[in-house]
Amino acid sequence: MGMQEQLKLNNQLCFRLYTASRLITQAYHPLLSGIGLTYPQYLVMMVLWEQDAQPVNDIAKKLYLETNTVTPLLKRMEAEGFISRSKGKADARQVIVNLTPKGRELESQASCIPFQLGEAVACRSITPETAPGLYGTLDDLIHTLSSAGR
Amino acid sequence: MGMQEQLKLNNQLCFRLYTASRLITQAYHPLLSGIGLTYPQYLVMMVLWEQDAQPVNDIAKKLYLETNTVTPLLKRMEAEGFISRSKGKADARQVIVNLTPKGRELESQASCIPFQLGEAVACRSITPETAPGLYGTLDDLIHTLSSAGR
DNA sequence: TTTATTTATATCGTTCACGATGCAAAGATA
């Protein structure tokens, strides 16, 4: 009649990732709301700051999201004036996403966010020595899961 | 005019956690839909399997969620017949959540899920030797973030 | 060149998350 050990919350990797993800996103909130972005919108902006003028699909792939998530996100960002969307010339099916001047200007305003966030996240388990190992593990996990799903 | 290095997606811990969390949840989906649960609902069930008859607030705290997320979740689970909700006797403000027989029966059906999931998540970076370290790091992060937010 | 298939994006419906706010019960203070 004992509780199944493997069904305890404490033994779940996924629950930890889910919680850690939500809590970090919450920590971003006050910083991002200052520049008018949500966290997923901030991710899109980082993709575009790194390389402007990308089709929807390229953005979606880099974020491991589907277009049915990204399309409405981009529409809201267009309504806010951060990006513009235009038909692709080479391929008329594509929608090319461009930064507006307002969106481009945001990069310098956002540049301090990673540092501010770093202070909030500072804990003894994540140091310059241990971070690469953690990143590698998560990258490995993401790679396994994203390739398994096809 | 160079790209701000710290604003690159590859340098972001949060993006990794966000992606890993989503992809693992997706891996759960086919397993959970078989027993009629979503992933957050599965988390609630795990809390209740471990200890039945808890007030909403206790469940929310264990999942690091607010009641405005948990209440609608519980209502859907009640409509599906997995749980029942009743007024607390000692404190009339509380709503006590109980497993129904159907919800209790689900535990044995769910007991194989962690193993099935384990196979999907199997990658060289997460082994019986490395998992505790990863869990510890995430727990530390969660602790830091959840106590900072107050 | 038709016809069939794939690809790129969009639409729709449902379920989270979560900030803001409301409300009633409980507890504290006057």
Place this chain on the structure above:
DNA sequence: TATCTTTGCATCGTGAACGATATAAATAAA
């Protein structure tokens, strides 16, 4: 006791996520 504050839960509105489906353009096959 009457008033004030806190606590527990619910409601509302908005923005993701995502499965399922639709549509048009591009490509492949017949």
